[in-house]
Amino acid sequence: MSKSLQAIRGMNDILPEQTPLWRYFEGTVARLLDNYGYKQIRMPIVEFTELFKRSIGEVTDIVEKEMYTFEDRNGDSLTLRPEGTAACVRAVLEHGITGGGQVQKLWYIGPMFRHERPQKGRYRQFHQIGLEVFNLDGPDIDAELITMTWRLWGELGIRDAVKLELNSLGTSESRGRYREALVEYLSAHHDKLDEDSQRRLKTNPLRVLDTKNADTQAVLVDAPKMADYLDDESRAHFEGLKARLDAVGIPYVLNPKLVRGLDYYSKTVFEWVTDKLGAQGTVCAGGRYDGLVEQMGGKPTTGVGFAMGIERLVLMLETLEQIPKEISRQVDVYLCAFGEEAELAGLALAERVRDQLPNLRLQVNAGAGSFKSQFKKADKSGALYALILGDDEMAQQVVGFKPLRGQGEQQSIAWDALAAHLATCVVQG
Ligand code: ATP
Ligand code: MG
Numbered sequence: 001m002s003k004s005l006q007a008i009r010g011m012n013d014i015l016p017e018q019t020p021l022w023r024y025f026e027g028t029v030a031r032l033l034d035n036y037g038y039k040q041i042r043m044p045i046v047e048f049t050e051l052f053k054r055s056i057g058e059v060t061d062i063v064e065k066e067m068y069t070f071e072d073r074n075g076d077s078l079t080l081r082p083e084g085t086a087a088c089v090r091a092v093l094e095h096g097i098t099g100g101g102q103v104q105k106l107w108y109i110g111p112m113f114r115h116e117r118p119q120k121g122r123y124r125q126f127h128q129i130g131l132e133v134f135n136l137d138g139p140d141i142d143a144e145l146i147t148m149t150w151r152l153w154g155e156l157g158i159r160d161a162v163k164l165e166l167n168s169l170g171t172s173e174s175r176g177r178y179r180e181a182l183v184e185y186l187s188a189h190h191d192k193l194d195e196d197s198q199r200r201l202k203t204n205p206l207r208v209l210d211t212k213n214a215d216t217q218a219v220l221v222d223a224p225k226m227a228d229y230l231d232d233e234s235r236a237h238f239e240g241l242k243a244r245l246d247a248v249g250i251p252y253v254l255n256p257k258l259v260r261g262l263d264y265y266s267k268t269v270f271e272w273v274t275d276k277l278g279a280q281g282t283v284c285a286g287g288r289y290d291g292l293v294e295q296m297g298g299k300p301t302t303g304v305g306f307a308m309g310i311e312r313l314v315l316m317l318e319t320l321e322q323i324p325k326e327i328s329r330q331v332d333v334y335l336c337a338f339g340e341e342a343e344l345a346g347l348a349l350a351e352r353v354r355d356q357l358p359n360l361r362l363q364v365n366a367g368a369g370s371f372k373s374q375f376k377k378a379d380k381s382g383a384l385y386a387l388i389l390g391d392d393e394m395a396q397q398v399v400g401f402k403p404l405r406g407q408g409e410q411q412s413i414a415w416d417a418l419a420a421h422l423a424t425c426v427v428q429g
Pocket of ligand 1: 083114116121122123124125126127128260280281282283284285286307308309310311312
């Protein structure tokens with residue numbers, strides 16, 4: 001196939017054999033969020049470039065080198081969203097729904113775009129489920145977000161494979177004081193830092209804590225600790241969060257080097273990490289961003305949120321073989337009809353059954369075919385039962401009811417009794 005007719009590198013098709021697992025995952029999360037009282041919001045995929053520069057921060061990996069930015073026909077600079085928080089904040093401000101201290105508990109789902117090096121668990125179009133809460137500033141809501149994800153890991157059967165890492169970044173004032181101390185310390189060891197860290201020391205020094213370079217990590221061992229610079233309020237907030245996690249029994253590890261990639265965080269930051277996916281170990285990450293709304297031109301409004309990477313979590317389910325059996329079967333009943341008259345009767349019968357059992361997954365054979373070929377298709381569909389309409393059945397106004405997975409003999413069921421019979425033998429999800 002010519003190159004121009006292939007998908008863009010790092011942007012994947014999700015094929016029909018994969019979508020059941022995606023839908024199971026997305027459905028599980030959506031139900032959980034509904035149950036905790038969160039409401040869905042949907043934002044555009046494209047925004048003005050300025051929005052991301054202002055909210056994410058000019059000297060972050062995303063803004064410096066990962067954005068898909070282009071000029072549209074009006075000459076406006078637009079960007080495919082690299083994350084959801086910026087657009088969500090823009091939306092709540094634009095529609096005034098966080099004004100006057102109104103609490104909003106929101107979630108969204110959809111594709112995000114970052115020009116990164118594609119590899120397992122890292123793509124250029126990827127999907128996130130994200131959540132943002134506005135105007136609740138206590139540790140109770142931070143704890144709720146984490147508790148909710150903990151429940152999700154439990155429901156998905158991956159709880160034992162993820163670990164919660166926690167840190168507090170303090171307020172922007174206390175972080176400023178810490179930044180000064182860190183810069184002073186690192187400047188004194190400038191020669192021992194890797195090149196990237198030397199650059200970050202000037203542009204975004206906290207990101208040096210995030211380095212993977214062993215020499216720089218060695219320098220960091222004796223660096224000033226963020227915890228020693230926390231203001232009283234942030235300290236109390238962090239203690240409040242830990243007490244709540246302890247109360248629910250959620251284990252965590254404190255990671256003083258957890259700073260997160262984006263500029264806008266304050267106080268709580270957290271990541272759920274796994275060692276099951278190789279290098280791409282973070283499956284869900286978030287934190288508090290109390291200054292962001294104001295920075296974007298709104299009234300002071302606190303915020304806290306997280307985003308989880310759907311590709312990585314789907315990979316986890318596959319790797320840990322936590323794929324529920326039910327999701328692979330998409331057909332309950334397959335109707336085979338032989339001859340034109342039977343086909344017409346079958347179509348009408350199928351619609352009557354669907355009226356009475358709207359959740360039944362009933363597939364009607366299309367494309368006619370011999371006895372053998374229709375049975376083969378019925379079997380391949382994964383259906384539990386085949387319904388058979390041939391000359392004999394037509395004459396008696398019955399349908400042959402044949403278990404395909406070895407649950408007994410074929411029997412004849414009157415057309416009028418079919419829906420009631422199916423209701424007793426097909427468990428409907
Ligand atoms: P990383 O350190 O892996 O680059 P990040 O800090 O850039 O992650 P966030 O912006 O916090 O990631 O996004 C939240 C989640 O979205 C991540 O924890 C991850 O699960 C997922 N994610 C981020 N970037 C990608 C990507 N390029 N491909 C697939 N999933 C991603
Ligand atoms: Mg990244």
